[in-house]
Amino acid sequence: MFSLESITRSIHHWLYGNMTPTLALLSECVIIILLAIALFAALGLVLVLMERKVAAHIQIRLGPNRVGPGGMLQTAADTLKLILKEGLVPDKADKFLFNLAPFLVMMVAMLLLAPIAFAKGFQIWDINIGVLYVSAISSLSVIGVLMAGWASNNKYSLLGAMRSGAQIVSYELSAGLSILTIVVLTGSLQLSEIVASQENGWWLFKGHIPAIISFVIFIIAVTAETNRAPFDLAEAESELTAGFHTEYSGMRFALFFLAEYINIFIVCGIGATLFLGGWMPLHIGHWEGFNHIMDYIPSSVWFFGKTFFLIFLIMWFRWTFPRLRIDQLLNLEWKYLLPISMFNLILVTVIAILGWHF
């Protein structure tokens, strides 16, 4: 089985064999930062193009097909345009916060990258409280959005930011609770252990109906948390023109735009790790032959395949549903999702204690 683990391990040994431990650690940091930035750029290009192609397919049109083969370079051209554009700062804006906000949002997205296991043995930081870290850091992005809305000195931005604040704080709860169900089943907060616990089957299948309920709630909650339609009230084009980033232009806007897509990738990656077994191949019970064939597919392909499937799902939502109203959005969370996920957590605890799961 092809694995990236051997590559990372040999680099690790080579660095520690030839350098002092401090220097080796530093050079590992540099390599990882470069890789993360490269991944960000690649993801931005791929996801934006993917969104446009998916949208085009759903909307019976072709999508970008002029720049590069099949429109592959369209996003690169758009990025170039955004870089060359002037980044305007409104007259009475709070300049410091206005400039800081997009970087804060981007930084949060970057920090979230750390505990994700991209493939077997290919993980930046296998922290033992990985799940807690993810839910803690992902809450920070609301600060960037609020900051952007407040500092813009624009009424549309302010309304968008306030909506976003109410929305992200609310949906954080049910996202956290649905993650907790998997923690209860696994008995560990470490993402690598959660992946390892799914060797004989993914939690989506092993955890009976409660796992499926929490998976559905997780997908709804993260769609809301990443401000995607039908929960894109913070941007709400037809109501608030562009919501919290109305006043942003040029590269600052591009950072918000990129952060949105990176966030989608990360939440889908976490969803794939928790519910769909991360980089674990699909194994069915005692079908030895089938399992053996599945093992031949590299673990990175499994991880990215699952993640992109979830991303496709979230894009599908966006191009199908109308937007919710703000009171309906909060009703959905506080009256339906939160009670259901709380009850679901109790149910999962009972299942875990009695050992009813596979």
Add this chain to the structure above:
Amino acid sequence: MYTQTEIIKDTTGIGSEGELVINVGPQHPATHGVLHLVITLNGETIKKIEPHLGYIHRSIEKMCESLNYRQFIYVTSRMDYLSAHINNQACALCVEKGMQIEVPDRAKVIRVLMAELTRIASHELWLGAMAMDLGAFTPFFYTFRERELITDIMEETCGARLTMNYMTPGGVTFDLHEDFQKKVKQFVIQFKEKVTEFEDLVTNNVIFRNRTEGVGIISPADAISYGCSGPVARASGVVSDLRKIAPYDAYDRVEFEEVLDTRGDSFARYIVRVKEMMQSIRIIEQLIDNIPEGDFQAKTKAVLKLPKGEFYSRVETARGELGVYIVSEGGTTPYRIKFRSPGFSNLSALDHMASGSKIGDLMATMGTLDLVIPDIDR
């Protein structure tokens, strides 16, 4: 007497504390044109809506005074550009009434066919645009797929896709294109087949229903007192279809139903328009095989002169009642023309309908009013 600070406070336009005044428009994605709404908000709740008009005022009524009775019709295509045919028809009817021109049967039927095709095209565009106001982008492309067929049919016969100038006093300018019947039949088949897609995508969507049901309610009494007409009035249960009440052209020889709803909310207005499209299809189906042979235009003098007096005609456009009022001094140009546009009256009810609701509801209400700004401003 005001002290100086009090005067300044008054002129800022911001009322009591906790109120936020927002300008929606003149450039805003949801107003579909240069409409300017000054909205007073309390948090997310709307306290007052004040429409400001005049951004696309082209003084069409004044222009018409210097154009003769053949020319002025062309300007009216630019009023409600989505029902260009029906605007022309209203003007032609008014001139015909004044001069007592007998329109040939063939022209009457052609006019009704064109008017109904226009109505479908207009409602299709409205459907897509309204779904977009609610945040769903996809229905727009699906509605435009069918609308494109109508614009193609129009292009063949009238030579234009949007601002058609086809109806003149005495009939229509040209005869139908030879492919007209074939293409309209194809369109009818495709439309009937694909209309279920809108049902799946929009009508039966839970979010869409939650966003529109019980939103922007207007009672029948209020609808009448605000002068609402067309689908807005009919959704409140006001019988107002001029094609039924005062049939013009060939509407007295076709069978169709006036679509009524009693709920008066945004969803009722949506349903009324969708059902109206089906009724238009019914009218087209009845007439497409029965276009009488004969002249497409009555023989009229080269220069038309209306006798001294006042003339009024009204038709049912896609948006409601369009009235054309001509005062003639007996010359070749009208002394004064006044258009009664449906959009203006419907817009005036917006404050009544959307005050006290959320910003999202305003978009749902405004979307179902089907405002065309050049029609309101003229």
